[in-house]
Amino acid sequence: MTPDPVAARVEMVAELAGSGALGRGPVRDALLALPREVLIPQAYVRRSAPGEQPPRWDLLDWTAPGDREELLAVLYGGGSVLIQHDGEPVLGRTRGARSAGSITSMSTVMSVTASLLQELELRPGQRVLDVGTGAGVTAAVACHVCGDAGVVSLDRDRHVVDAARTRLGELGFRPAVVCGAGEQGLPSSAPYDRILVSFAVPRVPDALVDQLAPGGRLLVHVTTASPSWPGLAIVTREPEGRIAAELRAVEFAHRAGHGMERIVLSRAFLERIAGEPGRTTRRSRTAPPADTARGLWLAVGHLYGGLVRDFGAGPDQLVIGAPGCGSWLRVRPDGHGRWAVTTSGPRDIWDEIQDVAARWRAAGEPGSYPLVIDPGGAQRAGTRCGRLSWQLAEPSARADGSPR
Template sequence: MSADLSTPTGARRAAMVERLEADGVLTDVRLREALLSVPREVLLPHTYVRVSDPGVEPIEWRLLDGAHPDDRAEWLHLVHGGESVLLQRDGEQLDALVCGPVTGGHMTSMSTYGQATVDALQTLRLGRGQRYLEFGPGPGVSLALAAAVTGPRLAVGVERDGHVAAFAQRNLDRLGLGAMVVAGDALDGHRAGGVFDRIHSGIGVPCVPPAWVEQLALGGRLLTTLTTRTPSWPGQLLATRTGAGEIEAVPRGRPRGYRPMLGYRWLDAVPMRPRMEAEPGVPRPTRLAPPPDDAYGFWLAAAYLAPGLVRDFQAERMTIAAPDEDSWAVAVPGEATVRVHGARDVWAELEDVYARWVLAGRPDAYRVTVPEGGGPQHVASGTGLRALKWVLPPLAPVPHQPAIPCPSEHHPARRSIGDDPRLTQPPTPPG
């Protein structure tokens, strides 16, 4: 697929790539060419925009249709802007959406923000001729980019939502990249596909599903988000299968991660805000200044060694709550005191984890044992007595639901999304 950068959309893709390069995010030449050549507007023909403020229910949305002149400029800006593009509300069908104001519901499918997509695909070290498997591809943006790098008929995605799977496959077919999306449960892998050189999960999981490990080829790389009960401190796990067939897995703390699998319930500090503002807590001395946000190794350890905590990133001061215990702590940089409230001394637990993290050598990355065929997955920062250690939660507590079947009928509607012929003409297939 050749890149035509003379068109308005081509110019926007070029500007997007320039931003990623200027920020030091994009370094891979092959991925750069894929980003320039894949018309992402075909994969993202509409987007929701949130109108109401965070925490307000029901949520007020506006649905933009890229085919409509009144929406097109804003839609193109969002599609190439680098942030997530919101596509599906409450599991709805995607071929009969009416643009304009919409009330209520929550997003159930979206594209990944641009930097995360680039980071993931570069970490996987994609190359020509590799077999690529993606779990939770959503609208197929990263799947299309992978297919542009690996070559046709080598990239496949497993999508639980049949409406999203059909939507993505339709749009991918228009690109002529030879990428395929199948409806299924990601936890089961894609056994019919055999083994893959690169496996990427667009959903967060508490531990690595055994089916994924089984499908990783010799020399292969697997990348996923490790999700905990808190959305505040995600981890990114990279597993490789060595030439000897062994699995080596390394998790690192990250500033952002993929959303957790369906049914996984995050802790939420938002409902506690009124009380935390009215009762900021009792001041007490602290031996721990608020740790920096980029101390990712510490925050990842805290997610497991001080479980049940969640940070309110919208608060002016560092605010960390334990919703299940009705407790919280509020800290201010540069002050020698911290305010605590409730039966659980949240800040004391963080002080303890931080001290242990420092004694362990301030690790940024950890090691995970991933047994073949399943079993507990143990995490450690090292082998000494001071090493930080924990066990990843199993998959069992997460509701395991069957896939939604792909829709078989098209339901037309007024101003249906994606009917613009400018967005449906397939480009020249890759050579």
């Protein structure tokens, strides 16, 4: 059976619409018109098992008939699409196996991309800065909706830039695709009506705020060194020039940007948490906060740094570790309407969570927080009363695992 890209495209858009990630409008029309197999004619699929070393991938190619069915599923399946291995040139590659190294560029999960593009409220004639070109999906949608004359796409990787410029051109689009540091934007083409950053940062880049036009909107994921509880910064410049912003708790975010520190729970640490008795175990009538209480968890991640959640622990457990100091928390139901709370290490993570939970409830259980951006200075998020507020880290700040 011959793979049908048009049918796959329609099905992908229908699934995005059904999940609530995409509504009717120009973004939906653009995604229905965008042949991803032209924009991304090659993509990697992982062949090695989780944890297997060295990792192994195959590069699939649309021009190879034997690859088309699998590649079509990758391109229109809604997941991340892996486009570059170990910083290689993206144009002129031969299909086939790769081993060791790492994936250095990818196209983001489509539900995240679609929802952000929709929230940008793109309109014809707008000037758009796409920061983090990747495969060029955001740039292609912006060109389709706004017209390519006003679209600028920026990426620090020359190979990614060259490939995106070529493939956007094959779609008939001629935006400015430029190599440079995304956090600095491109002042020579500013101001921009819309700015979308496709990687996470520790604070909103001041240079991008400065390049926002009156009436403009900037979207960027803001996270700590932990990947567990991200936020989306929504920044607008009022017609008179004043900056207004909020930090909204979200479930998923872009990957961390270049040079941003990330902390993880190693396999050895997870085995310790699963197998050790811990320092103390107490019985609690208080259930752990729900995953849907994202505003609470966002505050936890900022107010008590260095924590990482193990989302693979199962729906009936809460497992959090602090790799910097070796502390951990394990919460399980004990079968009697109570919870067994086990902690280990110098930090009492359960007490930290309960501290934030009490302040979060007193603040009305917010899911987003006002974000104050001082020109060239501090950025502060939190409730207006100040009981649940925190300073956003400087770009060079490192997580030391200690509470703030």
